[in-house]
Amino acid sequence: MDGFKKRLSESVQLRLSVTLCLAILLVALAASVFAFVSAFEETHEQQDATLRQVAMLFDRQHMTLQYPQGPALAGDDEETRVIIQRLSDSPHATGTTDEALPLPFPAGLADGLSTVEVAGEAFRVLVHTTAGGEHIAVAQESDARDKDAREAAWRSLLPFLILFPVLLLVVGDLVRKLFRPIGVLAAEIDQRAEQELHPIEEQHLPTEVRPFVVAINRLLARVAQSMDSQRRFVADAAHELRSPMTALALQADRLAATEMSPMSRERFVPLSRGIARGRQLIDQLLSLAAAQSTSERVHTRLSVHAVYRQVLEDLLPLAERKQLDIGVDGAQDVHVTFNAMDLLTLVKNLVDNAIRYTPEGGRIDLSVTQIPGAVLLHIKDSGPGIATEEQARVFDPFYRSLGTDEAGSGLGLSIVKAIAERSGARVQLSFSDTLAQRGLCVTVWLQALKAPAPNKDNHHLF
Amino acid sequence: MLHYTRGDFLATFALALESKMRILLVEDDPMIGDAIQRALSDASYAADWVKNGLTGLAALDTHPYDLVLLDLGLPGKDGLDVLDCIRARNNLVPLLIITARDNLDDRLRGLDGGADDYLLKPFDIAELLARIRAVLRRKGGAAQSVLGNGVVTLDLLSKHASTDEQREVALSSREFALLQALLIRPGAILSRSELEDRLYGWGNEVESNAIEFLIHALRRKLGTHVIKNVRGMGWMVSKSV
Numbered sequence: 001m002d003g004f005k006k007r008l009s010e011s012v013q014l015r016l017s018v019t020l021c022l023a024i025l026l027v028a029l030a031a032s033v034f035a036f037v038s039a040f041e042e043t044h045e046q047q048d049a050t051l052r053q054v055a056m057l058f059d060r061q062h063m064t065l066q067y068p069q070g071p072a073l074a075g076d077d078e079e080t081r082v083i084i085q086r087l088s089d090s091p092h093a094t095g096t097t098d099e100a101l102p103l104p105f106p107a108g109l110a111d112g113l114s115t116v117e118v119a120g121e122a123f124r125v126l127v128h129t130t131a132g133g134e135h136i137a138v139a140q141e142s143d144a145r146d147k148d149a150r151e152a153a154w155r156s157l158l159p160f161l162i163l164f165p166v167l168l169l170v171v172g173d174l175v176r177k178l179f180r181p182i183g184v185l186a187a188e189i190d191q192r193a194e195q196e197l198h199p200i201e202e203q204h205l206p207t208e209v210r211p212f213v214v215a216i217n218r219l220l221a222r223v224a225q226s227m228d229s230q231r232r233f234v235a236d237a238a239h240e241l242r243s244p245m246t247a248l249a250l251q252a253d254r255l256a257a258t259e260m261s262p263m264s265r266e267r268f269v270p271l272s273r274g275i276a277r278g279r280q281l282i283d284q285l286l287s288l289a290a291a292q293s294t295s296e297r298v299h300t301r302l303s304v305h306a307v308y309r310q311v312l313e314d315l316l317p318l319a320e321r322k323q324l325d326i327g328v329d330g331a332q333d334v335h336v337t338f339n340a341m342d343l344l345t346l347v348k349n350l351v352d353n354a355i356r357y358t359p360e361g362g363r364i365d366l367s368v369t370q371i372p373g374a375v376l377l378h379i380k381d382s383g384p385g386i387a388t389e390e391q392a393r394v395f396d397p398f399y400r401s402l403g404t405d406e407a408g409s410g411l412g413l414s415i416v417k418a419i420a421e422r423s424g425a426r427v428q429l430s431f432s433d434t435l436a437q438r439g440l441c442v443t444v445w446l447q448a449l450k451a452p453a454p455n456k457d458n459h460h461l462f
Numbered sequence: 463m464l465h466y467t468r469g470d471f472l473a474t475f476a477l478a479l480e481s482k483m484r485i486l487l488v489e490d491d492p493m494i495g496d497a498i499q500r501a502l503s504d505a506s507y508a509a510d511w512v513k514n515g516l517t518g519l520a521a522l523d524t525h526p527y528d529l530v531l532l533d534l535g536l537p538g539k540d541g542l543d544v545l546d547c548i549r550a551r552n553n554l555v556p557l558l559i560i561t562a563r564d565n566l567d568d569r570l571r572g573l574d575g576g577a578d579d580y581l582l583k584p585f586d587i588a589e590l591l592a593r594i595r596a597v598l599r600r601k602g603g604a605a606q607s608v609l610g611n612g613v614v615t616l617d618l619l620s621k622h623a624s625t626d627e628q629r630e631v632a633l634s635s636r637e638f639a640l641l642q643a644l645l646i647r648p649g650a651i652l653s654r655s656e657l658e659d660r661l662y663g664w665g666n667e668v669e670s671n672a673i674e675f676l677i678h679a680l681r682r683k684l685g686t687h688v689i690k691n692v693r694g695m696g697w698m699v700s701k702s703v
Contacts, residue, residue, distance in 0.1 A: 239562055242562035242583045242584055243491050243494060243562055243583065244493070245583075245584045246491075246494050246562070246583040246584035246585065247491060247493030247494045247497055248493075249584045249585075249586065250493075250494060250497030250498060250501060250587060251493070251497050253497075253501065253586055253587040253588070254497060254500055254501055254504070254587065257504060257587075279584050282584075286564065305695075308695065309651050309653075309695055309696075312651060312692055312695060313649055313650055313651055313698070316649075316690075316692065316698070317700075317701065320690075320700075325693065326692070326693070327692055327693020327694045327695065328692075328693065328694030328695050329694055330694070331694070366694075
């Protein structure tokens, strides 16, 4: 109940629906009570009029009164029949029931309508004095009259009984329809990717909602601007770092070329390694900034094998240093439509990652398959893999798995994610060896018309 | 136009006498400029270092240079404008851009504007020197008689290959053609069909294992490490060290 109250206070739609329904219910209730009572009384009035008409008929046509003898006629219902008797015959009433006439009406009944208890049953009685001065009583059982009146009254409620639910449905539907644009709008905003900060379409929205949307649009514009300047800052900062890093690297190169004592030489190694790491970090930062930039990309038809080849040419020296068996599985090449630089960066970062985290003597396989509506790139390694609970987090910038002593920049998978998100590709992590839960298998879905539903166990998708 | 003085003339004359290649370095960053200049000297080049584009243009007017190293982000006159000025004066000096600008537009503008190569900062001295040699070689027009990658060298005239262990190994014409194809761009992977096209001409019917046979033969003669197989892709020789 509390939950309902809370929802009621929070949801305009629910409040509107409930209030309208209650109002309809109250009005309908009042109207039905009125209709019931008036129909009931109307029927009684008509019945009274009938009694009067019978009395007038008797009087006008100078009818003679003869009490029925023997068995009742067929179709004569004792309950509903109208009876006429001389009031003066009442003392001669034979029985105590209302079966036979005359009935024992009280002798002192005045002219006009009254309700009288006779033989344990209520009767509506009209006493009339004829032209001949004779008092006659025209009567009918109250029970039957009331029954008819009630039936008429209930029938008068029928329209309300039909109209009420119809009205509720119409109101409910109307309210829902009026609020639908807001729901649609919410869904549209909800489905947006991180970079989609374009303003919300406000043309077809109700005027009541529009100021709100305009305000949101202004906020979106500000957010886009601040995100943009932040991205530019990262790119500019990395860019500015290039010059001092170049100077540092060149000086170190020169130092390496000079005569050094074995001890100096030994101490020089981590220094130059650090410089190399700094250079790589700057490159990756710039690469990430480029991947996140919202500028339009030129898409061309690319051979996946050509991309693999270029990546292998670049990274083979790294793989050779660790004696990794790296290669391409399958002879069938596939073409995709993608931005050349983006695809190269994406694959290169994934392969670089695989080389880094696969122990010496391991194996890395690149392959490509085509399924209806999508092209799948697989990069499989024989490394430790990524634990299922960690799979969602490895795409965060600078996230580093526990227990890895690999000197990566921590940006590779973030770059992959940024490219994938911007170009509608999907990246899925799983194990190369599902049984042993070892080895990372990265699957990239390109041109996926329909993405696979996210699978909670063992897969991470974005 | 600057006037030629007697001193300038003598300097030029002296330069001509020296066999050293003379390089003009246009770079505003003192640390980078200093490091490059010293590295060039170490590599037996004569390097003049100026810190902005206008001085650079003036130096080019007064001295003949064998090569220009041009930074793009220069104070006063941007590197790309300096490049335009140089080429507008019909000066065809070999020119290598060294810059931190990595966007495609600048790269294309540089190369379209007449730069011979484009080297992105940060770079290694070795990389810079290799690019300088490559540009000088291309511009020099002298046909290269030796190809190599530090592991194996191929004499294009005698068609002999050498490694550290094996000297002057004679190769068959097919073996020579295959090794030459691989050594033109060390580090590049060539697929079987690409090698077949280079060896036998395009569209010719080739026996299915012809390439493997040649590679096997070359490895037997020169050592297995000379030609590397990249599973599923093709073959390559290691990139120059």
